[in-house]
Amino acid sequence: MPLKLPTIIGHRGAKAYAPENTIESIHTAADMGCKWVELDVKLTKDSVPIIMHDDDLDRTTNGHGPVAQITYADLCHLEAGSWFSESFSGIKIPTLEEAIEVILARDLGVNLEIKPCPGREKETAEAMLDHLSQFWDDRDRLLISSFSHVSLEIAAEMAEDWYRGLLLESDPIPNWLELADYLEVTTINIDGRTAEREFVEDILDTQRMILAYTINDPQLALQLRQWGVDAMFTDDPDAVNETLFKPH
Numbered sequence: 001m002p003l004k005l006p007t008i009i010g011h012r013g014a015k016a017y018a019p020e021n022t023i024e025s026i027h028t029a030a031d032m033g034c035k036w037v038e039l040d041v042k043l044t045k046d047s048v049p050i051i052m053h054d055d056d057l058d059r060t061t062n063g064h065g066p067v068a069q070i071t072y073a074d075l076c077h078l079e080a081g082s083w084f085s086e087s088f089s090g091i092k093i094p095t096l097e098e099a100i101e102v103i104l105a106r107d108l109g110v111n112l113e114i115k116p117c118p119g120r121e122k123e124t125a126e127a128m129l130d131h132l133s134q135f136w137d138d139r140d141r142l143l144i145s146s147f148s149h150v151s152l153e154i155a156a157e158m159a160e161d162w163y164r165g166l167l168l169e170s171d172p173i174p175n176w177l178e179l180a181d182y183l184e185v186t187t188i189n190i191d192g193r194t195a196e197r198e199f200v201e202d203i204l205d206t207q208r209m210i211l212a213y214t215i216n217d218p219q220l221a222l223q224l225r226q227w228g229v230d231a232m233f234t235d236d237p238d239a240v241n242e243t244l245f246k247p248h
């Protein structure tokens, strides 16, 4: 069965409304009607897969320094909400396992972006897939993506049946098609804020699905949908849904 994606995917949960990549953010996205969310996965020093975007703790927690240098035990003492708003103070950085529990409870699909700290491309993919295979069996509601070709190569080896997506920067590498073929990806995930129509058409010619990040401008969402983009990551599901799905 081909991968079925909703038009709107909550980015890091619902990043505009709750601290990104937290359990609360996943719940917020689900409450806003999202059927899928995108979450970033990286590893603690002792290789526990956690949901976190940055390589450093500073922006989204009360900790400091590289994520790759903190153990899971120490990470548990950090809080990840008050930087966003006092009303979220005290909330924690979730493990992959804790996030998946909520994904299952809320009946969501998930795009797990493998987001390795520098130099940990292989081990991050291996640990994530190893953990995930223990509690996930719904092929049709999972997309594994990464900017890292090494991580995607591991995903192709360890879980060849799970759908993969190749993430491209706003200035895409010239050999993206060769890589997409080699990595056998189902989706190409582009920066929709800078993409040109011709590039979207080049991807459509390959019969692959196109996902665009990170679309918070409802008018841009409309345009990308008209161009043939299949799904969009947004921090603000309410605003984009309202424009895309209101009767014209």
Ligand code: G3P
Pocket: 011, 038, 040, 053, 113, 145, 167, 189, 213, 214, 233
């Ligand atoms: O996966 C789409 C998007 O999340 C990629 O960029 O930096 O927000 O993880 P980033």
Ligand code: MG
Pocket: 038, 039, 040, 113
């Ligand atoms: Mg991401």
